[in-house]
Amino acid sequence: MTDDHPRYVAKELDADDQLAHLRDRFVIADDDLIYLDGNSLGRLPAATPAHLDRLVRHGWGEQLVRSWPTWIEWGRRLGDRLARHALGARPGEVVVSDSTSVNLYKLAAAALDAAPADRRTVLVDAEDFPTDRYVVQGLAAARGLTVRALPSDLDDGLRLDRLRNALDHRVALVLLSTVSYRSGALLDMGAVNAAARAVGAVVLWDLSHAAGAVPVDLTGTGTDLAVGCTYKYLNAGPGAPAFLYVRREAQDRLRQPIQGWFGQRDQFLMSAAYDPAPGLDRFLVGTPPILSLAALDPALDILAEAGIDRVRRKGTRLGELLVELADAWLTPYGFRLASPRDPRRRGSHVTLHHPEALRISRALATEGRVVGDYRTPDRLRLGPAPLYTRFVDVWDAMDRLRDIAARRAWERMPGEPSRVT
Amino acid sequence: MTDDHPRYVAKELDADDQLAHLRDRFVIADDDLIYLDGNSLGRLPAATPAHLDRLVRHGWGEQLVRSWPTWIEWGRRLGDRLARHALGARPGEVVVSDSTSVNLYKLAAAALDAAPADRRTVLVDAEDFPTDRYVVQGLAAARGLTVRALPSDLDDGLRLDRLRNALDHRVALVLLSTVSYRSGALLDMGAVNAAARAVGAVVLWDLSHAAGAVPVDLTGTGTDLAVGCTYKYLNAGPGAPAFLYVRREAQDRLRQPIQGWFGQRDQFLMSAAYDPAPGLDRFLVGTPPILSLAALDPALDILAEAGIDRVRRKGTRLGELLVELADAWLTPYGFRLASPRDPRRRGSHVTLHHPEALRISRALATEGRVVGDYRTPDRLRLGPAPLYTRFVDVWDAMDRLRDIAARRAWERMPGEPSRVT
Numbered sequence: 001m002t003d004d005h006p007r008y009v010a011k012e013l014d015a016d017d018q019l020a021h022l023r024d025r026f027v028i029a030d031d032d033l034i035y036l037d038g039n040s041l042g043r044l045p046a047a048t049p050a051h052l053d054r055l056v057r058h059g060w061g062e063q064l065v066r067s068w069p070t071w072i073e074w075g076r077r078l079g080d081r082l083a084r085h086a087l088g089a090r091p092g093e094v095v096v097s098d099s100t101s102v103n104l105y106k107l108a109a110a111a112l113d114a115a116p117a118d119r120r121t122v123l124v125d126a127e128d129f130p131t132d133r134y135v136v137q138g139l140a141a142a143r144g145l146t147v148r149a150l151p152s153d154l155d156d157g158l159r160l161d162r163l164r165n166a167l168d169h170r171v172a173l174v175l176l177s178t179v180s181y182r183s184g185a186l187l188d189m190g191a192v193n194a195a196a197r198a199v200g201a202v203v204l205w206d207l208s209h210a211a212g213a214v215p216v217d218l219t220g221t222g223t224d225l226a227v228g229c230t231y232k233y234l235n236a237g238p239g240a241p242a243f244l245y246v247r248r249e250a251q252d253r254l255r256q257p258i259q260g261w262f263g264q265r266d267q268f269l270m271s272a273a274y275d276p277a278p279g280l281d282r283f284l285v286g287t288p289p290i291l292s293l294a295a296l297d298p299a300l301d302i303l304a305e306a307g308i309d310r311v312r313r314k315g316t317r318l319g320e321l322l323v324e325l326a327d328a329w330l331t332p333y334g335f336r337l338a339s340p341r342d343p344r345r346r347g348s349h350v351t352l353h354h355p356e357a358l359r360i361s362r363a364l365a366t367e368g369r370v371v372g373d374y375r376t377p378d379r380l381r382l383g384p385a386p387l388y389t390r391f392v393d394v395w396d397a398m399d400r401l402r403d404i405a406a407r408r409a410w411e412r413m414p415g416e417p418s419r420v421t
Numbered sequence: 422m423t424d425d426h427p428r429y430v431a432k433e434l435d436a437d438d439q440l441a442h443l444r445d446r447f448v449i450a451d452d453d454l455i456y457l458d459g460n461s462l463g464r465l466p467a468a469t470p471a472h473l474d475r476l477v478r479h480g481w482g483e484q485l486v487r488s489w490p491t492w493i494e495w496g497r498r499l500g501d502r503l504a505r506h507a508l509g510a511r512p513g514e515v516v517v518s519d520s521t522s523v524n525l526y527k528l529a530a531a532a533l534d535a536a537p538a539d540r541r542t543v544l545v546d547a548e549d550f551p552t553d554r555y556v557v558q559g560l561a562a563a564r565g566l567t568v569r570a571l572p573s574d575l576d577d578g579l580r581l582d583r584l585r586n587a588l589d590h591r592v593a594l595v596l597l598s599t600v601s602y603r604s605g606a607l608l609d610m611g612a613v614n615a616a617a618r619a620v621g622a623v624v625l626w627d628l629s630h631a632a633g634a635v636p637v638d639l640t641g642t643g644t645d646l647a648v649g650c651t652y653k654y655l656n657a658g659p660g661a662p663a664f665l666y667v668r669r670e671a672q673d674r675l676r677q678p679i680q681g682w683f684g685q686r687d688q689f690l691m692s693a694a695y696d697p698a699p700g701l702d703r704f705l706v707g708t709p710p711i712l713s714l715a716a717l718d719p720a721l722d723i724l725a726e727a728g729i730d731r732v733r734r735k736g737t738r739l740g741e742l743l744v745e746l747a748d749a750w751l752t753p754y755g756f757r758l759a760s761p762r763d764p765r766r767r768g769s770h771v772t773l774h775h776p777e778a779l780r781i782s783r784a785l786a787t788e789g790r791v792v793g794d795y796r797t798p799d800r801l802r803l804g805p806a807p808l809y810t811r812f813v814d815v816w817d818a819m820d821r822l823r824d825i826a827a828r829r830a831w832e833r834m835p836g837e838p839s840r841v842t
Contacts, residue, residue, distance in 0.1 A: 029483040037485065041485055052477055065458045065792060067659070098520070098523065099681070100707055101681030138679070231708070237712055239708045239714070258526045258556065260520070260526075260555060261551045264551065274559060286523055290659035291661075291710075293660070
């Protein structure tokens with residue numbers, strides 16, 4: 001069966017890969033384990049342990065509180081690096097702080113509180129990541145607004161049409177993900193922003209599954225607000241702080257509701273009354289977790305060296321190979337593609353549908369030694385992160401998945417829900 | 422001048438100190454540097470670098486996303502450890518998450534939204550830490566409530582009287598710090614809670630400057646809500662996540678407004694509508710920063726070995742020595758005590774007033790090699806953390822401070838505001 005799609009073709013693709021050498025910039029502890037879950041937790045950059053150890057021993061242990069004048073700039077400094085290497089934003093528009101959920105809350109609240117009183121609707125995608133929908137549900141309920149969940153689809157043209165039909169002068173806010181956490185479907189940010197702007201609505205983007213995988217052009221697409229995660233394709237480590245973006249021209253007319261001292265004008269004057277800092281600082285709240293923040297630097301070094309456009313090109317080709325092999329090898333076993341077929345309309349992960357996806361993902365991990373992830377109720381997500389995934393990894397992973405499907409090896413696996421973030 | 426208070430007395434106190442051996446459990450890179458700022462950033466425990474390195478290399482680098490079933494419990498597990506060793510709370514009442522400011526926001530909002538509509542006032546202390554006041558100002562403004570700042574004082578009896586006079590059936594929430602960040606004044610939590618309960622008001626405590634320094638008995642004092650910081654006396658590292666406490670019986674009738682997926686019932690079912698988890702989990706929001714969280718474990722090992730009561734006894738004696746020397750040596754140079762004189766009414770830091778406190782703190786750090794901190798406009802804070810500060814450190818620090826005052830060495834220092842958290 002492998003004759004139609006021989007492994008040497010994948011090896012040739014690796015030989016031609018301009019980013020192949022970057023795999024050595026990551027810790028690959030077990031070469032037999034195929035890791036296709038960088039869309040959930042990116043791999044450890046090889047430079048990170050020493051970087052963190054130096055911070056801990058020198059910055060904390062020796063310099064102690066005297067490091068704070070440096071540390072206090074890190075959220076902004078790392079935000080500017082992200083803006084430059086991954087997000088297409090200008091300096092002073094991106095800052096790293098808090099979790100994605102808290103950042104969503106801050107920016108969605110700021111947008112809703114700035115909207116005219118007659119705008120009573122928030123639009124979301126019915127299949128967007130739960131935290132996005134939950135945050136907005138809470139904010140809307142507290143303000144007496146209505147949340148309307150638009151049906152999702154793999155066809156971004158259809159999604160855009162539905163959005164345009166739903167957009168009117170009653171819409172205060174639109175919350176969407178650039179890349180769907182579920183299907184990998186990629187939205188045209190510029191088209192969405194333009195459609196929203198035409199009716200005076202604001203769009204808040206969740207870039208969590210896009211940042212570091214596809215080029216994002218926040219300035220060029222006319223984006224006002226965005227948030228995103230740094231522990232997926234940006235490889236900053238488990239639970240690393242998230243980022244938020246506010247277009248420069250919008251910063252001073254927005255206010256977010258969590259009035260912490262890091263958002264205060266002249267923070268260390270410790271004035272009696274809260275007075276939001278000018279610019280992006282007003283979207284900060286409390287003291288940032290420095291150790292978790294620090295891991296973003298060595299990770300961004302690799303991305304900067306690769307260049308996000310080359311990352312995207314490789315990601316597209318990895319996805320194409322994956323889909324080609326899934327079509328050829330897995331269709332007979334009841335799998336079907338649950339991502340857009342056109343690689344230009346897809347992020348870096350590919351989702352397969354199978355009624356037994358949970359047990360299959362478990363068999364794939366334990367017997368196949370391929371780590372992907374499962375999304376309820378029937379999806380298997382495979383995220384070949386371009387910075388460290390080889391074409392042969394994709395080939396081998398699909399070969400092992402085919403073997404598990406052929407042997408029905410998943411039938412021995414437990415079926416209760418998983419707890420993997 | 423030193424004859425009245427000879428250094429050998431401090432050496433004798435060290436010889437008698439039951440906790441003296443624990444100093445070796447911390448990294449002391451420079452024995453000549455006297456660090457009296459553990460109330461701002463606690464020292465690095467000696468076991469922490471290896472603990473973090475193992476987490477980074479093994480937990481993240483090798484185990485990758487497969488570590489999440491363990492990591493996802495850490496906020497609760499560390500909360501239970503804190504409850505047991507520092508806070509006097511029961512299992513399932515404390516969780517580590519987010520920053521102190523975000524936790525203040527969540528719990529203050531939850532309390533205000535649960536209060537009867539005719540309770541329109543929030544009481545705070547006029548000299549409480551800025552973020553506490555700012556957070557409450559924002560929540561109150563959004564709800565049309567009034568924030569009343571009670572004048573502070575070094576005399577806790579007077580503060581309690583003022584609070585009792587201000588408490589009536591119109592008060593929804595009282596926000597207070599157990600230990601004042603500024604003066605170190607310690608409040609009687611049980612008395613405050615009882616006075617508030619008598620009029621049906623809820624108290625939210627900020628334990629940031631108390632936790633790890635003075636024994637807190639959340640259960641015994643009848644506390645409903647509290648938050649606090651782990652990077653001061655708890656030594657969990659710069660910006661380490663904060664904790665929050667909600668009394669078990671109050672958990673299910675409160676809701677906080679930041680509806681993230683970590684607060685959702687059956688998180689990984691990813692249901693369409695937010696439904697708060699039962700118990701403490703509903704106060705969580707997003708993915709926690711695991712590297713920053715992890716550093717709390719080795720720090721708590723030392724506290725557990727010491728025992729919070731012994732920490733408190735030593736802290737009291739360190740403070741008494743500091744005040745005794747300040748009285749004897751510094752009064753002639755215009756210093757006066759800005760903390761309660763009775764050590765039982767004070768936390769572990771001591772504050773001195775001097776009109777030139779900013780420049781003095783700088784001269785003390787650069788020429789005296791004593792790190793304390795400055796608080797605007799005229800306070801010098803000295804925090805001799807009991808786990809690693811010797812009595813001779815206090816003696817030497819005060820000797821160096823006296824020398825700087827006598828030589829007016831601070832006159833050469835710049836006077837613009839500082840940026841130290």
